[in-house]
Amino acid sequence: xxxxxxxxxxxxxxxxxxxxxxxxxxxxxxxxxxxxxxxxxxxxxxxxxxxxxxxxxxxxxxxxxxxxxxxxxxxxxxxxxxxxxxxxxxxxxxxxxxxxxxxxxxxxxxxxxxxxxxxxxxxxxxxxxxxxxxxxxxxxxxxxxxxxxxxxxxxxxxxxxxxxxxxxxxxxxx
Amino acid sequence: xxxxxxxxxxxxxxxxxxxxxxxxxxxxxxxxxxxxxxxxxxxxxxxxxxxxxxxxxxxxxxxxxxxxxxxxxxxxxxxxxxxxxxxxxxxxxxxxxxxxxxxxxxxxxxxxxxxxxxxxxxxxxxxxxxxxxxxxxxxxxxxxxxxxxxxxxxxxxxxxxxxxxxxxxxxxxxxxxxxxxxxxxxxxxxxxxxxxxxxxxxxxxxxxxxxxxxxxxxxxxxxxxxxxxxxxxxxxxxxxxxxxxxxxxxxxxxxxxxxxxxxxxxxxxxxxxxxxxxxxxxxxxxxxxxxxxxxxxxxxxxxxxxxxxxxxxxxxxxxxxxxxxxxxxxxxxxxxxxxxxxxxxxxxxxxxxxxxxxxxxxxxxxxxxxxxxxxxxxxxxxxxxxxxxxxxxxxxxxxxxxxxxxxxxxxxxxxxxxxxxxxxxxxxxxxxxxxxxxxxxxxxxxxxxxxxx
Ligand SMILES: Cc1cc2nc3c(=O)[nH]c(=O)nc-3n(C[C@H](O)[C@H](O)[C@H](O)COP(=O)(O)O)c2cc1C
Ligand code: SF4
Ligand code: FES
Numbered sequence: 294x295x296x297x298x299x300x301x302x303x304x305x306x307x308x309x310x311x312x313x314x315x316x317x318x319x320x321x322x323x324x325x326x327x328x329x330x331x332x333x334x335x336x337x338x339x340x341x342x343x344x345x346x347x348x349x350x351x352x353x354x355x356x357x358x359x360x361x362x363x364x365x366x367x368x369x370x371x372x373x374x375x376x377x378x379x380x381x382x383x384x385x386x387x388x389x390x391x392x393x394x395x396x397x398x399x400x401x402x403x404x405x406x407x408x409x410x411x412x413x414x415x416x417x418x419x420x421x422x423x424x425x426x427x428x429x430x431x432x433x434x435x436x437x438x439x440x441x442x443x444x445x446x447x448x449x450x451x452x453x454x455x456x457x458x459x460x461x462x463x464x465x466x467x
Numbered sequence: 468x469x470x471x472x473x474x475x476x477x478x479x480x481x482x483x484x485x486x487x488x489x490x491x492x493x494x495x496x497x498x499x500x501x502x503x504x505x506x507x508x509x510x511x512x513x514x515x516x517x518x519x520x521x522x523x524x525x526x527x528x529x530x531x532x533x534x535x536x537x538x539x540x541x542x543x544x545x546x547x548x549x550x551x552x553x554x555x556x557x558x559x560x561x562x563x564x565x566x567x568x569x570x571x572x573x574x575x576x577x578x579x580x581x582x583x584x585x586x587x588x589x590x591x592x593x594x595x596x597x598x599x600x601x602x603x604x605x606x607x608x609x610x611x612x613x614x615x616x617x618x619x620x621x622x623x624x625x626x627x628x629x630x631x632x633x634x635x636x637x638x639x640x641x642x643x644x645x646x647x648x649x650x651x652x653x654x655x656x657x658x659x660x661x662x663x664x665x666x667x668x669x670x671x672x673x674x675x676x677x678x679x680x681x682x683x684x685x686x687x688x689x690x691x692x693x694x695x696x697x698x699x700x701x702x703x704x705x706x707x708x709x710x711x712x713x714x715x716x717x718x719x720x721x722x723x724x725x726x727x728x729x730x731x732x733x734x735x736x737x738x739x740x741x742x743x744x745x746x747x748x749x750x751x752x753x754x755x756x757x758x759x760x761x762x763x764x765x766x767x768x769x770x771x772x773x774x775x776x777x778x779x780x781x782x783x784x785x786x787x788x789x790x791x792x793x794x795x796x797x798x799x800x801x802x803x804x805x806x807x808x809x810x811x812x813x814x815x816x817x818x819x820x821x822x823x824x825x826x827x828x829x830x831x832x833x834x835x836x837x838x839x840x841x842x843x844x845x846x847x848x849x850x851x852x853x854x855x856x857x858x859x860x861x862x863x864x865x866x867x868x869x870x871x872x873x874x875x876x877x878x879x880x881x882x883x884x885x886x887x888x889x890x891x892x893x894x895x896x897x898x899x900x901x902x903x904x905x906x907x908x909x910x911x912x913x914x915x916x917x918x919x920x
Pocket of ligand 1: 519520521522523524525526528548549550551552553636637638639640641642675676677678680681869870871874
C-alpha cells in the first residue's frame with residue numbers, strides 16, 4: 294500500500310478459480326454471497342497470509358457483490374489478517390482452560406524468545422504472534438495453531454525445538 | 468465400563484474410511500429408515516428416545532424437528548452446528564476428526580425426517596485439517612449411493628456441503644450462524660420472527676442441530692427410541708460426550724451414561740483420574756465457560772447433601788443459588804492453586820472480545836466487567852468493586868438479543884456468590900496478588916471447603 298508502488302492486482306490461479314466456481318455452486322442460485330467466507334480463506338492462503346484492500350476488492354468482483362460487503366465481513370472474523378504477517382503465524386490459545394495449564398507462560402516465552410509482543414512480527418519476518426480464543430483443544434492444552442495444524446501439549450521446554458523445526462520447514466520452502 | 472453409543476467404534480483401525488465404517492454396521496440405519504420407515508416415523512423414534520440437544524441448551528430434539536414446516540412451499544435446510552467454540556468444549560471435534568461417517572449418517576436420517584434435500588455443516592474455520600476429512604467422507608458416501616439423487620431408490624435426494632466459519636464464537640449461536648452462512652457478519656437475529664424452523668437460512672425452514680445430537684440419531688434408529696431412552700436417568704436419556712480439561716490427570720473426551728455421579732467422573736481412573744499433582748479440588752465449571760461455577764463441595768453434592776449426578780436435572784438442582792447446568796458438557800476442573808478472579812477475568816475478556824456489539828448491555832457491560840476484573844486481579848481493586856461487578860452482571864442478564872449476554876453474566880454472579888473470599892483477598896492484599904501466581908505460592912482456603920479424594 295505504499296503509493297509509489299504499482300497497484301497490485303491479485304488474481305487466482307486457474308485451479309483456484311475453478312474451485313471458486315465449485316464453491317459458489319454449493320449455494321442456491323442468487324445466493325453466491327454465501328461463498329464469501331470460503332473464498333476469503335482461499336484468498337488469504339493464496340495472497341500472502343493476509344487480506345489487502347486489493348484482495349478484498351478482487352473477491353467482491355468474483356462474487357458480484359459490493360466491496361463494502363467484503364470489508365464488513367473481513368473485519369468481523371478474527372481469522373482474517375488485515376495487515377501483512379510473517380511467513381508463519383503462531384496462533385496461541387489464551388482462554389481459561391489453556392491458562393489453567395500454562396498458556397500465560399507459553400505466550401510470555403514466545404514474546405521473549407522472538408522479541409515481539411502480541412500481534413507483532415519478528416524482525417526476520419518469520420513469525421507473527423497472535424493470541425487467539427479457545428481452539429477446541431482444551432484437553433491437550435496449551436495449544437497453538439500453525440497453518441493447517443494444531444501443536445498440542447506445549448511446554449516452555451518443547452517450544453524452542455518446535456520453533457526451530459517450523460523455521461527450517463519454512464526456509465526450505467522458499 | 469459405561470455403555471458406549473457414539474464412541475463404540477472410535478478405536479477400530481480405519482474407521483475414518485467408508486469401508487471400515489460400513490463393515491462395522493454403518494449406514495444400516497439409513498437402509499432401515501429409507502426402506503422401512505416414513506419420515507414421521509423417524510421423528511417419532513427421536514421423540515421417544517428423549518434425546519436433547521447436545522449443543523448446550525438441551526432442547527428436546529424430536530420436538531424441535533416437528534416445528535419444521537415441510538409444506539411452506541420453500542426448500543427445507545438442515546444445518547449442522549460444528550462451530551464448537553464454547554471454551555472447554557472439544558467433543559464435536561473428536562467425532563468430526565475420527566468418525567465423520569457417523570455424522571453423515573445422522574445427517575441423512577435427519578434430513579429425511581424433515582424433508583431437507585440440502586444440508587450444510589458449518590464448521591469453525593480453525594479446523595483446517597478436518598475439511599478434507601469430511602469432504603472425503605462425503606465423497607465416499609456419495610460413491611456408495613448414500614448421498615446424491617434418489618438414495619437407495621427411495622426417491623429421497625440429499626447433498627451435504629461443508630462451510631467454514633471465520634473465527635467468531637458468536638457464530639455458534641444458531642441465528643448468527645445462519646447470518647454467517649449467508650456471507651454476512653455474525654449478528655444474531657431477533658426471535659421472533661427469525662425462529663430458524665420458520666425463517667431460517669435464506670428465510671426458509673431450517674433445522675439447526677449440534678454435531679453430537681445428529682451423530683446420535685443412527686443409534687436411535689437402529690435400536691429404537693424406546694430402547695435408547697432406557698439408557699440414562701429420567702429425562703436425561705442416553706449418553707453424553709464430556710470434554711474434560713483443566714487440573715486433572717487425564718484430560719480428554721469421555722462418553723458417559725447420563726446419571727454417572729460427578730465424584731466418580733472426577734476421581735475414577737476410567738475418566739478424569741483425579742486432580743493432578745495430588746492436589747485438592749477447588750472448583751468446577753461443568754458445562755462450558757458460560758455456566759455458573761461451583762465450589763468443590765457443591766459440585767460433588769447438592770445443597771441437600773445428595774450426590775450430584777451428571778444429568779441435566781441434577782446439575783441444575785438448587786437453581787442458580789447452588790446449582791449449575793450440563794450445558795455443552797465442557798467440564799473444566801480447577802485445583803486449590805487456582806485464582807477464581809484471574810480465571811473469571813480471562814472468561815470475561817473472552818465474552819467482551821466475542822460480543823457482536825448489537826446490544827449495549829452486552830457490548831458495554833462485558834467491557835466494564837473486564838475492566839473491573841482486570842483491576843481487581845492486578846492489585847488495583849476498590850472495596851465497592853465486588854458489588855459493582857455483581858450489579859453490572861445483573862443489568863446484562865435477560866436484557867439482550869441473544870444468550871451471549873447471559874453467558875457472560877452468569878459466570879460473574881456465580882463466582883461472586885461462591886468465592887467472595889477470593890475477591891476480598893485481592894482487595895485486601897493488593898501487593899500479594901500482583902504476582903500472577905499468587906495462589907500457587909499460597910493457596911487460599913476459603914469457606915467452601917476443598918474436596919479431597
Ligand atoms: C453464544 C452462543 C454460542 C453457541 N455456540 C454453540 C456451538 O459452538 N455449537 C453448538 O452446537 N451450539 C452452540 N450454541 C447453541 C445453538 O444456538 C443451538 O442451540 C444449537 O446448535 C442447537 O443444536 P442442538 O439442539 O442439537 O443442541 C451456542 C449458543 C450461544 C448463545
Ligand atoms: S447479547 Fe451480545 S452477542 Fe448477543 S446479540 Fe447482543 S451484543 Fe450481540
Ligand atoms: S482454552 Fe485453549 S483450546 Fe480451549
